[in-house]
Amino acid sequence: MISANKLKTVLLFIFILMIEASAQTSAADQFNYAKKLFDEEKYFDAVTEFKRLLFFDKSDKYLFEANKFIGLSYKSGGKFSEALTYLTLTEINSKTKDDFFNSRIEIIKVNILRRTTSRALSLLDSLNNDYSFTDKKDEINYWLGWAYIFSDDWENASLSFSKINENHELKLLADSVSNELYNKTLAKILSVIIPGAGQIYTGEYFSGLLSFGWNVLWGYLTVQSFVDDRIFDGVMTGSFLWMRFYNGNLQNAEKFAEEKNLIVTNNALRYLQKEYSGNKP
């Protein structure tokens, strides 16, 4: 039989050990806890807990994963600069070819989102020229297409998606946007030749006809003044009225083309954001 005193000592001993053990958390538990917060979309807390893990865990075991999730959390919170910092750390700490590739793709996606598309394109170019990623051409072309979309270069976007599949959903979308877009230079040139023609080209018929009418009127009066030897009247009507309407007609043609193009691209982007079910940046 154990005496009551001995029993008390043993229980006390177990209690102390339990307290000691429960206060300690393994790095794996901390990682899982942070990951759970990430999965629950509690990104602020997830970043804190991943940072805590990185600060205390000296084994460097979680350098890749923790930095990746910090980067993704910042990205989800719209903090793109911070996201890039941590995703770059992820890339630096990647141990396999696939990890490196995936980290770089994440960096590219952030660059696409924050519209630093020239950086995204140059990173995609570097992946494209790397022979170790020849089996990932489709993915590279896919994100190239997205980078071109965000650069408002729908023709190149279509070209990139067509390299994956001639009937790729995004290729068809890019083609349709590309066909709907108005050529600003053409609109302006048309208006240079025939005032109002640029507006008519962009579908603004009333404005085009009005512009044409004003230009014919003031042009006629200017010419008539010179024919009648009323040089002063000709100069005044020509410079203050005709030229003013002629320049206005050029500016209008360009403005209408820009406005119409903005509507077309915004509709396409809205579709991509709300209805497209494939991978998005």
Next chain:
Amino acid sequence: MRKYFILLIILNSIIIAQQDSIDFRSPENIKKFGDYLFCQGDYLRAVEEYKSVQNILRNDTVNFKMMLCYSNLGLYETSNDLYKETSWVSPFHNDIELLKIKNKLLEMPRSIQVFYDVPMDSVFSIGISKLNMTSRLYGEDIRISKSQFLSPFDEKENKAAASLYDLKTNPPYKSPALAGIMSAIIPGTGKMYSGEWADGITSFIVTGLMAFLAYDNFHAGHNTRGWIFTTLGTFFYGGNVYGSIAAAQIFNAKINFDIQDGIKLFLDHNNYFLPDYDFCK
């Protein structure tokens, strides 16, 4: 009993030897992690960490760092509210006094005159004097001589402080009334006086041209044209006088902005005369 004690020590060392286990949430570790975040410039997370141990550690350094965090986050009132929780014997008491003034100035730039009646280190009393003096520049009237104003500043700060004093006491304002009168006498000169040379010359030419055309047409018996140019000339003349008054007012607003901006830059450059802390060294 001794047997259990030895066993406790052995088991304890086994637990500690488990390198994977870390007490992530002991107050000391939370503080350490908070310090790390503070040095990383992640003030929002740092302050969250400090807050969670504030009541346990009762640490003046933690309190002061929290004030710094809030200040850096732009939460100046919250930062100053923490002052109440700091003891009078805190080694940071003087630093806090300076930080409080900094926060007040950042919250609303104005003339603040703090009289500190507690014996202080000379560094802090000079810092407070410098802040008092600089903040006077935000007021309507400085009411002290230049030598008095410059007395607390050292050689390095003297030049900038002196030029700010000069700018504040003798701002190179332009008189809107004078600008209006000048343009009424010779069109465009009021704008030139306010530094708008191109506008002034244009006003002079356009108003002059209209006046000449009106005179010439009346002289030639073209009364209708004469009246048209008289109306246009009057319109340009009135616009030129009004524009000159507005130009002088805009010029003065720019001077006021430059003064405010200069004070802010001077304070920022000198970190509001707060000493350098070695928290992150």
